[in-house]
Amino acid sequence: MFGYRMFGWRRPGARRTAGITTAVLTLAGALSMAAPAGAASADRRDAGPEAAVAERLAERGRAEIGAAAAHDTTRVNVTRDAGGWAFGTAVLATEPGSERMPMGWLFHAEREGGTWRVALEGEERFAELSRRSPLVKAEEKPLFARLDGRRAKPSEEAGRDGGGAVVYGAGDYRTGMALPTTVGAGTVMTSGPHGWSGSAAPWSSLDFAGGDEVVRAARQGTAYTMCRGWIRVVHDRGYATDYYHLWNNINTNGGWVGAGAFLGYTGTDVTCGGAAYGRHVHFGLIQNGSYIPVAGHNLGKWVIYNGSAAYQGSAMHGSRLVNAGGTLYNYGALGLNQAVVDANGGTYVNKRTGPGTGYAVSGSAADGATVTVSCSANGTAHTGRYGTTSLWNRLSDGTWISDAYVWSGVNGPVSGWC
Structure with a gap:
């Protein structure tokens, strides 16, 4: 698999039992x-x-x-x-x-x-x-209302929540989130997917460092200070995100934060325990109150992949692969009705006037480009990075592109059938 581990940030190791005697604690302001x-x-x-x-x-x-x-x-x-x-x-x-x-x-x-x-x-x-x-x-x-631990039923339509909680097992991996950094700037993914507490599954977490060292909300929601150095933001669709080891983080009790809002700076704070080997933010993905695998989900216009071991792995934008230890540019959030063009190693994908290669070419979309999907229909079959499909997507400009050459996060229509 792809990736290598950046040493010196957070490292896995034998689980040690914390031997703290329980005592009465008073936290400032509450x-x-x-x-x-x-x-x-x-x-x-x-x-x-x-x-x-x-x-x-x-x-x-x-x-x-x-x-x-x-x-x-x-x-x-x-x-x-x-x-x-x-x-x-x-x-x-x-x-x-x-x-x-x-x-x-x-x-x-x-x-x-x-x-x-x-x-x-x-x-x-x-x-x-x-x-x-x-x-x-x-x-x-x-x-x-979504934080009740429910799991989507198999009968629920892929890509839609049917009024129930959307979960990663239901074929919908969209988050609507950006990277937890400043849009328009780069940051180093110092560690790929790993557990919230090291190597143990689920591999819900990533580590980021560098850039302007500012940690920002990956998506809008309500924010809570779990303890000094640790902020949780509750988002829509049952998701929440954790940000730990922060310096000078905000102090909030359910305050609304917009996407990209300042949460704090990367740091090494371990007020509530754990370890931090070098300045970074320990970022975790949660759904319905539990940490879930981050692999397969998108953060902005990057799709996260596991490596052969914890802390390895990679991120992909279109056909461009960046291993753990590399720099990710923050392109901003990917809308829930959008997709990223993945030319599967090529430089562009043809757009057509209808759902199939029997229709005329009507322009092209560059690898890594963002497209907005209006609806979908079946047409000629094609094979891309994720397998073979006959699904085609009608874009907002009226042209069509094969679903084999885009990442939408949904195993099926993004915005319903045409």
Whole structure:
């Protein structure tokens, strides 16, 4: 496979158990508490939500990480509370210098009969509480409704969400995101796909460094400070993105950020644990509350590919391949109705007046060019980088191009049938 690993940024290694004794912590500007895993339910009656959230957090940690989570510190930060409701962040912090990164989720809690009902991001109850909670802002409502852990059904049409959450397994890899850097500038992808905590699957994460060292929101959404150095942005379609190791990052509690908004600078911050070997941003892709493989998805007009091992891999723009350690130019976001021309090693692709080679040539599209797709139809079959297809796309200028020579992120029509 393609790629090599850039040493000196983040390196995989044996998983080490963080040996931090759980203690009460106060975070500036918000109520925060660390609590031991498995706190008794009786101790939570008529008390604040922190202990109940910490218990649920520990349960989620054991499910996601295993026994190692029992030694992590639970950090519960209540950022909003009123009338028997609470909202905030819940983080399993690891030891600074550990190869294992912290994990965290947003939470909702509702008090019923003196007991707090808690739900973490990516759980069905999280979406249910979000619909009723007076603490959820108007712009958060539609985003949180998708964070219920659902997976698309096979019967759902490829490329459409059918009212349910779109997931990578449903043949739709579009993100609508750009690279988490400054549009119009280059940055080094110091490490290709790897796990949020090293080599372990899923390989959800990438490392970026260099350029102007500014870290920006890959897509618009609502942003949350998980801890110092760590920002999460919740996007539409069930996606979220994580940005860790930041210096001078923003402090936000659900503030709306536009695509390309400033989040912080690349750095080496490990306030919530983990390791950083050289200045960079550790970028992670999340869907429905869980990290997912980044390979196959697009970041801007680059498609990410795995290597033969974690931290290797590559990115492709049209036919141009850049291995880990190379520089990626930020072309901006790829629209959900757009595609990138991939001439499969050529310099251009012919456009036709209809869906097939029996129609006249009507111009061409250069390798790496962005095209907007109006609708699709079946025509003559062609073979490109991703196999053989008879699907043709009608472009916004009225011409047609074979789907074999574009990357749209969808296994099927991008904008419906003509």
